[in-house]
Every structure is written in structure tokens, then in C-alpha cells.
Amino acid sequence: GRLGIRVKGSPFAKRQTSGFDKYVGKLRPIIECLEAIPCNPCETSCPFGAITVGKNINNIPVIDYSKCSGCGICATSCPGLAIFMFKENEDGTCSIGIPYEFLPFPSKGEYVTARGRNGEFLCSARVERVTRSPNNTNLVYINVSAGAASDVRSILVTSEDAKAIVCRCEEVSVDQIRKAIKEGYTDFEELRRYLRISMGPCGGRTCRLNTLMILSKETGIPIEKLSPGIFRPPAVPVSFRAIAESRDDDCEE
Ligand code: SF4
Ligand code: SF4
Incomplete structure (x- = not known):
């Protein structure tokens, strides 16, 4: 027609x-x-x-x-x-x-x-x-x-570079994510717990969306239907000295 x-x-x-x-x-x-x-x-x-x-x-x-x-x-x-x-x-x-x-x-x-x-x-x-x-x-x-x-x-157009890093904090590559999906980790939370994606200091600012895109492509599930997982605030490294000084302040009071 x-x-x-x-x-x-x-x-x-x-x-x-x-x-x-x-x-x-x-x-x-x-x-x-x-x-x-x-x-x-x-x-x-x-x-x-x-x-x-x-x-x-x-x-x-x-x-x-x-x-x-x-x-x-x-x-x-x-x-x-x-x-x-x-x-x-x-x-x-x-x-x-x-x-x-x-x-x-x-x-x-x-x-x-x-x-x-x-x-x-x-x-x-x-x-x-x-x-x-x-x-x-x-x-x-x-x-x-x-x-x-x-x-x-x-x-x-997805990069063919399987070694490209998706999660910079935890150094997780495209290849590792694809392999995990093939093993049956087909949910963002599962991938997060298995590969530590988005568990680094940035809290998933970059890797979350990139991982969801790979997950969508590999599973055929539209990205908007995938759960984006749990959001956590970015972590900031704190020195022991800063903690000790903070305790001093408390003691003075
Ligand atoms: S420029 Fe666009 S509108 Fe003009 S002839 Fe070419 S395709 Fe058609
Ligand atoms: S944005 Fe709209 S008005 Fe401008 S070139 Fe494109 S089609 Fe034409």
C-alpha cells in the first residue's frame, strides 16, 4: 500500500x-x-x-x-x-x-x-x-x-572500541559491561553491584547513562523503560586530619 x-x-x-x-x-x-x-x-x-x-x-x-x-x-x-x-x-x-x-x-x-x-x-x-x-x-x-x-x-553510532572506559572511577570498560549483560545481569542495579559501576566518587554522573545506553542496545529494551538505579550524592575523600581537627573543635565547646 x-x-x-x-x-x-x-x-x-x-x-x-x-x-x-x-x-x-x-x-x-x-x-x-x-x-x-x-x-x-x-x-x-x-x-x-x-x-x-x-x-x-x-x-x-x-x-x-x-x-x-x-x-x-x-x-x-x-x-x-x-x-x-x-x-x-x-x-x-x-x-x-x-x-x-x-x-x-x-x-x-x-x-x-x-x-x-x-x-x-x-x-x-x-x-x-x-x-x-x-x-x-x-x-x-x-x-x-x-x-x-x-x-x-x-x-x-556506538563506538566499536570495546576497551573504552565507561565508569572512570571504577575503571569498567564497554567490554566488561557487555560480558556481564550476556551473563544475565540485565538490570542497572545488578550491573552496579556486580561491576561497581557508579559506586565511585562521582556517584554515576557519567557512567550511569552510558551504561543504560549499552544495556538498551544489548537487550533491545527502550532506555526509558530501564530502571536508572539508585542515585547517591557524590562522595568526597576526607583526610583523618580533617576528622581529628573536627573532633578538637567539638572538645573545645
Ligand atoms: S534543497 Fe531541499 S527543497 Fe531544495 S531541491 Fe534540494 S532537497 Fe528539495
Ligand atoms: S531552523 Fe527552520 S528556518 Fe532555519 S534553516 Fe532549519 S528549517 Fe529553515
Whole structure:
């Protein structure tokens, strides 16, 4: 069947999707620019004049798909990463071009994690191709099922470095966490007690989220459904001298 797209939470979804059916199956940009902000590189970058912001630079952009060639220049020119490329495929999957400015940069054929608007885990996705842009806002095209396509808005490319340290205080590596998950420690609290993650002085400021991301990827459970474990205040090392001096103060009273 023909595939449509929901533009969730977008007050101008109707304006953008008018005559939308005609362009189903063609590569085209989807603009999710929700705020009236003084910005218009989408308009000025399009070589075909397909996007209009207009005289008032605070206007929300409107796209005319009849003029669009699907070149993707607008998506790499938007400073807010509010434009992504979209295409419904014959096999029922969708191709989505995600603007991506981070490292490591994924390569064709690699699998990445597809994420929703709030960073939540959606599915694993194969990278179809990557297009580099001189301004380093590159496009990573991923292939996802039609069911997930409306919600995918970002990707997570995990470092392949298994020796990378996740918990700096206790020196726990990515590899150790993956191994523990495979052994059956599939809850943050279990991992914490087993590997001492987040038990160091920082109280889990960095490692908690990183561990939850690994746990989400390895188990397929969305990160928001995982328990973040117990939070404790950061510990500060105290010298015996400081304690002794404190006792002196008490004695004087
Ligand atoms: S994809 Fe290319 S042609 Fe289409 S609106 Fe963007 S810049 Fe213009
Ligand atoms: S360039 Fe991006 S953020 Fe700026 S108006 Fe266009 S879509 Fe919105």
C-alpha cells in the first residue's frame, strides 16, 4: 500500500502534507521546524526555490514539493538539524537521511541505533549510504521499517572500541559491561553491584547513562523503560586530619 507520514506535534503538518500523496515514493525533505525563529538558510540554500520563508524571517518554512529535486542541500544547511530526507521504498521499508554531525561516522552497511524525538531507542537500522557535506552537517541514510519511520529522528553510532572506559572511577570498560549483560545481569542495579559501576566518587554522573545506553542496545529494551538505579550524592575523600581537627573543635565547646 501507499505510505503516508505523520508529522507528530507539528502545527503546520497540514500545510506541509497538502498534495503529499503525489510525492510518496520520491526522495524529499521533511521539515520539522516548529518555532517562529529568525532563520532562513533552508530557503536561501535550495537551488530550486522550493522552500519559502518569506520577507518576515520569523515565518515558518513552507515547501513546494513540485519544485524539489531531492538533492538534500537544505537538510545539510539547516543549523537546527530540523530537516531530514525521507523516501518510501517499494519493499515496504523507508529510507531516512538523518543530518549527523558527530563522530564516529558510520559507514555503508553498518548497523546503528535508530532513536526517536526524545532519544528513545526505536530499532536497529542499516546504513544505506552517507553523503558528506563541506560544512560537516552530513547525511546518514538509514533503512527502517515503515512502522518505525514516522518516529525516527536521530541515530546513535556506538563506538566499536570495546576497551573504552565507561565508569572512570571504577575503571569498567564497554567490554566488561557487555560480558556481564550476556551473563544475565540485565538490570542497572545488578550491573552496579556486580561491576561497581557508579559506586565511585562521582556517584554515576557519567557512567550511569552510558551504561543504560549499552544495556538498551544489548537487550533491545527502550532506555526509558530501564530502571536508572539508585542515585547517591557524590562522595568526597576526607583526610583523618580533617576528622581529628573536627573532633578538637567539638572538645573545645
Ligand atoms: S532537497 Fe534540494 S531541491 Fe528539495 S527543497 Fe531541499 S534543497 Fe531544495
Ligand atoms: S534553516 Fe532549519 S531552523 Fe532555519 S528556518 Fe529553515 S528549517 Fe527552520
